[in-house]
Amino acid sequence: MSLSAVLARIDDQLPTATERLMGLLRIPSISTDPAYRDACQDAADWLVADLQSLGVKAEKRPTPGHPMVVGHIDGPSDGTGPHLLFYGHYDVQPVDPLELWNSDPFDPQLQDSDHGKVIRARGASDDKGQLMTFVEACRAYKDVTGALPCKITFFFEGEEESGSPSLIPFMRENADELSADIALICDTSMVAPGVPSIASQLRGMLKDEFTITGPRIDLHSGHYGGPGLNPLREISRLITSFHDETGRVAVEGFYEGVHEVPDDLLRQWETCGFDEHAYLTSVGYTQPHGEKAYPTLVQQWARPTLEINGLWGGYQGAGSKTVIPSKAHCKLTCRLVGDMDPDALRAKVRKHVEDRLSPDVTIAWDQDLEGSPAAVMNIDRPEFEKARAALSDEWAREAVFTGMGGSIPIAGYFKEILGLDAMLIGFAQEDDAIHSPNEKYNLSSFHKGIRSWARVLDALAG
Incomplete structure (x- = not known):
């Protein structure tokens, strides 16, 4: 199998993948507002059906709040490759103030902008668009090869934007089922446009x-x-x-x-393209x-x-x-x-x-x-360097290990509850207006995000 065939499939199917994302974006899955409880159920059902279309054994799991989506799929028949756990969230922030939106936040639009085409909708960047980059990479891989390169567990929650009250109890109750070799998270941004980034520490x-x-x-x-x-x-x-x-x-x-900060990491930060001014x-x-x-x-x-x-x-x-x-x-x-x-x-x-x-x-x-506490990733693990090389190949620019000023508690929970190191790779941009009116996700972020995950999957399985 040639990775190039998978990448070609991603390029060819981008319009179809984009329309699938639009379908998920049309669901107003606002987790913090009880008025949207049914919509959160609908989003979970949508993801279950989409994963099942890939041959994933996916289920909607009830919680005291909004449901979890859990899915499993095996890799090659010889059982080689790591077991990956991919996490994302399908819930979104409220849209207020609605009058500041230039279009309906749940009627996603493909619009022209200074960044080229952008997908404009609530959740486009945080986190539905990011979540679907991984799912679409898996889809292309399966379409071309008939199987995924390694065993994957999908784990999607619906309360991330409202404090994740059901997350820790669910993880503790299902720790054996959620066990894997390493966790992957796509809920972060690139340090600068065109600079692929892997978060190595979160405050x-x-x-x-x-x-x-x-x-x-x-x-x-x-x-x-x-x-x-x-x-x-x-x-x-x-x-x-x-x-x-x-x-x-x-x-x-x-x-x-x-x-x-270690000297080698500090050197990466100094050349990562961050524009202080x-x-x-x-x-x-x-x-x-x-x-x-x-x-x-x-x-x-x-x-x-x-x-x-x-x-x-x-x-x-x-x-x-x-x-x-x-x-x-x-x-x-x-x-x-x-x-x-x-x-x-x-x-x-x-x-x-x-x-x-x-x-x-x-x-x-x-x-x-x-x-x-802070989450500090073990970037000495070989998976991190494999992923960094894969991202560098896709973006034709050396990928960097970055820090994050904010907090993503799930990374710490993976370590505390499941004993998993987490690798955070995201393709959002700082101007995506997440949590704000007119949220967007660059179409190039979506496209190259899918291609990036295909390369990372191939590298980790190799």
Whole structure:
């Protein structure tokens, strides 16, 4: 069998593959809104039928929320090759504000743009278009050779955009069935246009929230202004203590578990095509404002952060109300890297705040805790270099191992629950407007994404 025949089949069938994707995009599978529960069922049914058309033994599995889709197919009759687990999600974000869309978000359109043809619809990039790049690669492989190059388990969820409440219990209950040699995830973007990327690390997340209480009631600022401790002033002082003048987080022990970027990986990042100027100016910045000792890309991918996400208290209405408020509130998050422990870090952040409280102030912490460690991929595994070479061949440009500033919890869950390393390969672009009006997926991303997965499958099976 020649890989070139599979690639030729992909090129020839692109219009048909695109129309199949349009069919999935027409289903308004908004997971967070109960009004679309039936649509989520329909999307799962659509995927089951599509996988079954490839000879995959696929089923819709019930959960307390939206269903999972699980499918299995064997590879060559001699049983050679690895067992791959491919993950994606069929649910999408709400479309609000609808008036900002230039077309119906669930009436997908193939439109002209500065990027050539784009597929415009909710879910086009996140994650239906990306999910279908892998499925279409499998379809072409099966059409040409009669079989897939290795054993594959398909695992699609319908709650990724609403916090995945059913995911962990389902994975634990079905761990044996979902076991494989390595997991593949297509829910990421390329570091720059035309630069194929494999995410080698994702930052983790820690969330917390606290309330500062001073006087038992709001006070008249004419009566208590001066001798009265103002919780808003107190919380401002505490927040300014989180960072020093160089941008480093000043919480004692905050950087425990943080590692420097290896030189060989740093060299890849330096030549990956990242446009720092465009990255900053596109949102109105003229310079980076993080740790001064590290370049922008390292700050985004490989350094931890402590950010204030919400701060409020006192009178919020029109005009003025001359009070010293009784309470002030703060929401914060930390992005984690390396081996940082979210539970240990939470204790350090809370100690930092509590050690600095003034007299006559009390503090209450939110008890609805969330935290997940960073996911660091074992890129020394041979599969990673095989995939990188395959992507380099398709894009005629060296593929790079990148970091990601955000968090994709599923990668950590695969490691924690199933013992699987995960390989994250995606073809989205930074301007795809995921979660926003007028979401799009470049037709070239869809086309070359399919070709890329065919090459990766061939390389991993080889």
